């Protein structure tokens with residue numbers, strides 16, 4: 001009798017249990033977030049576009065897809081039974097769930113959603129903290145962070161403190177391990193300059209741009225999930241979004257954009273800064289807190305921080 005050799009178990013659930021060795025509740029939560037990502041991908045591919053008629057806490061017009069992605073994520077967080085509260089870009093403040101549950105979640109359900117009609121890659125961002133408090137924490141206290149990237153391929157990327165690992169959504173709806181221990185080299189060859197209009201009133205940013213233009217190649221899509229994923233997969237790069245007149249602290253939100261990506265980039269051997277300190281050590285003070293963000297290849301982050309001073 002020929003033994004059927006089962007393929008090596010390589011699903012996200014398998015990786016969390018046998019490689020990351022996280023507590024069962026965190027494994028369930030991460031798998032449920034990946035299920036939300038699978039459903040958000042389907043929503044992107046099938047739902048009508050257009051505005052919802054509402055706006056979020058930042059006064060940004062919400063697309064129907066923003067609302068749908070947020071609802072899908074909330075449903076899976078609630079279903080997991082592991083979430084005490086969450087902070088979402090699409091909701092004001094902290095939303096209570098089950099105060100006795102072990103984790104709190106921060107997420108941007110669909111970052112870069114305005115690019116969906118141009119068929120650009122967009123993503124969901126998440127961070128997980130132990131306990132029922134988010135405000136007052138620092139991103140270094142994440143127990144997990146990651147993102148789902150909706151592009152030509154749909155990827156789930158996460159870290160629980162032992163490197164950054166990427167999974168590919170298969171035809172049968174399972175995320176299968178694609179690459180473990182993504183790394184970022186100290187020297188950058190690509191640059192991703194967000195909030196570029198700030199160069200008009202931020203001389204240091206103008207200097208950084210001139211430096212990049214002399215020595216590097218531009219790679220920028222307008223969605224930080226895709227742009228930072230580019231750094232993680234190419235193994236090098238610099239991404240920045242810093243202050244100017246219109247956005248004195250830069251455009252990006254500390255809780256569910258800067259924090260989770262600072263955690264991931266530093267887990268991959270890169271560096272992060274708000275221009276003074278590592279973003280990992282910057283205390284979360286409010287759900288709508290913004291921060292300057294420089295992340296990527298260690299040596300380049302140091303160069304840019306010096307130019308910005």
Ligand code: P6P
Nearest residue numbers: 111112194195196222223224225
């Ligand atoms: P800019 C998308 O809306 C987003 O929050 C990030 O994903 C992206 O990096 C940034 O805003 C885009 O900023 O200045 O390039 O428009």
